[in-house]
Amino acid sequence: MADTAVRGGLARRAYALLLRPEASVIVVSAALVIYFEFANRNFLTGANVQTLSQFVAAPVIIACGEIMLLICREIDLSVGQVFALAPFLMENINDVGVPEPIAIVAALAVCALIGLVIGLITIGLRVPSFITTLGMLFLITGLTLTISRGYPANTSGGPLLTGIMGDWAYSEIVWALAIVAIMHIVLRHTRWGLHTIAIGGNIVASAEAGIAINRIKIGNFVLTSTLGGLTGLLEAFRVGSIDPLAGGSNIMFLGVASGVIGGTAIAGGAGTIIGGLVGGIMLGVMQDGFTLQGINAFTFDIIIGAAILIAMVANIHLARLRGSGQ
Amino acid sequence: MSEAIRAENLVKTFGHVTALNGVSMNVSRGETLGILGDNGAGKSTLIKILTGYHQPDSGQVYVDGEPVRLGSVDEARALGIECVYQDLALVNGLSIYHNMFLKRELLWGGPFGFLNHREMRRRAREALEEIGIAVSSVDLEVGQLSGGQRQAIAVARAVSSNARILLLDEPLAAMGAREARLIIDLIDRLRARGDIAIVMIAHNYAQTLEICDRIMLIQHGEVTYESRAGETSAEELLEIVRREYRAARSG
Numbered sequence: 001m002a003d004t005a006v007r008g009g010l011a012r013r014a015y016a017l018l019l020r021p022e023a024s025v026i027v028v029s030a031a032l033v034i035y036f037e038f039a040n041r042n043f044l045t046g047a048n049v050q051t052l053s054q055f056v057a058a059p060v061i062i063a064c065g066e067i068m069l070l071i072c073r074e075i076d077l078s079v080g081q082v083f084a085l086a087p088f089l090m091e092n093i094n095d096v097g098v099p100e101p102i103a104i105v106a107a108l109a110v111c112a113l114i115g116l117v118i119g120l121i122t123i124g125l126r127v128p129s130f131i132t133t134l135g136m137l138f139l140i141t142g143l144t145l146t147i148s149r150g151y152p153a154n155t156s157g158g159p160l161l162t163g164i165m166g167d168w169a170y171s172e173i174v175w176a177l178a179i180v181a182i183m184h185i186v187l188r189h190t191r192w193g194l195h196t197i198a199i200g201g202n203i204v205a206s207a208e209a210g211i212a213i214n215r216i217k218i219g220n221f222v223l224t225s226t227l228g229g230l231t232g233l234l235e236a237f238r239v240g241s242i243d244p245l246a247g248g249s250n251i252m253f254l255g256v257a258s259g260v261i262g263g264t265a266i267a268g269g270a271g272t273i274i275g276g277l278v279g280g281i282m283l284g285v286m287q288d289g290f291t292l293q294g295i296n297a298f299t300f301d302i303i304i305g306a307a308i309l310i311a312m313v314a315n316i317h318l319a320r321l322r323g324s325g326q
Numbered sequence: 327m328s329e330a331i332r333a334e335n336l337v338k339t340f341g342h343v344t345a346l347n348g349v350s351m352n353v354s355r356g357e358t359l360g361i362l363g364d365n366g367a368g369k370s371t372l373i374k375i376l377t378g379y380h381q382p383d384s385g386q387v388y389v390d391g392e393p394v395r396l397g398s399v400d401e402a403r404a405l406g407i408e409c410v411y412q413d414l415a416l417v418n419g420l421s422i423y424h425n426m427f428l429k430r431e432l433l434w435g436g437p438f439g440f441l442n443h444r445e446m447r448r449r450a451r452e453a454l455e456e457i458g459i460a461v462s463s464v465d466l467e468v469g470q471l472s473g474g475q476r477q478a479i480a481v482a483r484a485v486s487s488n489a490r491i492l493l494l495d496e497p498l499a500a501m502g503a504r505e506a507r508l509i510i511d512l513i514d515r516l517r518a519r520g521d522i523a524i525v526m527i528a529h530n531y532a533q534t535l536e537i538c539d540r541i542m543l544i545q546h547g548e549v550t551y552e553s554r555a556g557e558t559s560a561e562e563l564l565e566i567v568r569r570e571y572r573a574a575r576s577g
Contacts, residue, residue: 197420
C-alpha cells in the first residue's frame, strides 16, 4: 500500500514535471535548434552562438523584472524607455567630470528612482500600473530626446570597463545568466519572492497575514526599472553607440513575452525566472534561426507572432491539465 | 473546563442600525459553541468584535477571565484569537507548507535570510499529523485541494500559530457530505485536545446541533435562545425562530 503510494507519487511527480511550462518550452526550443542546424549548417557555429547569445540576453534581463511584476499583478510598459534613457544619463554625468564607473552607478540610481516614482504613483494614487507606465513611456521618451537633442552619441570608457559592460562578446549573456541566477534565488528562496507570489495569488489573504503589500510592489517596480537601465547600458557598450530610440516597446514586449511563454501567469500568482530564461532562449533561437534562413522580414514577424500565440495557448492548457491532475 | 473567552453586554451600532443590542456569550477550552441566526442577525458583527476588527460601543470582553481591549486584529491574534474564513485565508498558487508559514516563514541563519524549506515542510507535516489531517504531500498547491481540505489547512495554520480561541465562519458552507465530515471530525479532534475553544457560525441547525456542545440563537442583535445541544432539537429552534419572526412582524 505504502509502496504503491510512493511509486504513484514518483510517477505523478514525473508527470507534473513534464507538464511544467518550462519543460514544454525547452522541448520546443531543442526541436527548433535541431531543425535550424539541419536546415542551415551555420547555426551551431561559434560565431552564430555568439550572435544568438546577444539576441537572448537583453530580453531575458528585462524579463526578470517583468516576471516579478506580473506575478504580483503589475506590469511596467515603460522599461524599454528607461533602457534608452540610461546610457544618455551615464554619458551626461560622465561629461561633467564624474568617472565612468560612478556615472554608471549614478545612471542606475536615476533608473531606480524612476521605478520608485512609478511605484508611488501606482500604489499611492491607485492608478493601474498599465496606465502609470503608459504615461511614463511617453514621458521618458520625451526626456531622452530632450537630453540627447535627438542625436545618437558614442560611449566612452576604458577597454576593461567597456569589456565588462558589454563589449566582450559574451559579457551580456554572462550578466543575463548571473541576474537570472540571483533572481531565481530571490523568487524561490527569500520571503520577498514568496510574498510577491502570495500577493498575486490572493491579495486579501496576504493582507490578512500581514504582508507589506505596498513595499513589495514598489520594490518590484524599482527592480524592473533598474534592470531596464542596466540592459540599456550593456547594449550601449556592446554596440559602441547610444541611440535615443533604442529599446522601446519592442524590447519590453520581448521581455514580457519571454516571461509569459515560460509560464508566468498574466493574471499573477505564478511564474518562474527559469521560465523567463527558456522563453527568451526560444524567442532568440527563432529570431536568429529564421534570420539565417533568410526569411523575409515581413514573414518573420508573422512566424514570431504565431509562435508566441501557440506557446501561450499551450501553456494555458497545460496549466489546466496540471490543475486537474489530482 | 476553564473559561477561554467571555463577552458581556456587547452593543454595536452602525449609524441608525443596531447590529448588536446587549449580547453576552462565553465559551470554555475544550468546548464548541455554535452561533445560529439569519443573515443580518448580528453574527458577523459579534465575530468581528471578537477578532478585533470592530470595537463595541459598550460592553466588555474577557480572555481567561481578564478584561481585554481588542483594538485590532493583531491585538486579538496576540491573545490567541483567530478567525478562519473558508475562502479568504489561503493563497491557491502556493504549496500547503508555504501557506501554513505565510508571514511566519522559517529562515536559515546567516546574513541573507534564505527560506528554510526543509524545516517548514517537516513542521507542516507534523502540525497536520498532530491534528489528523491527511494529505499526500505538503508540496501540493492549495489550489489543487478540495474545499474541505483547504478549510482544514486554514484551521491547521491557525492552531499551529498558537490560536487557542478559534472562530470558524460558516465552516461547512457549500460542502458535500464527505467534505463536511472531514471538518466535523477535525473540530471533534480539536475539542478533544482540551486546550482550544471553538466558536462556529452556521446556518444549518441539525448539523450545528450535531457538532456543538452548546448553541446560541441570535436574532435582530439579541440572544433569543441558548441551550446545551442535547437539550433541544432543530424543530424546537425552528419554532423559536418562527415565533420571533411573527412577533417582529406584528410588533
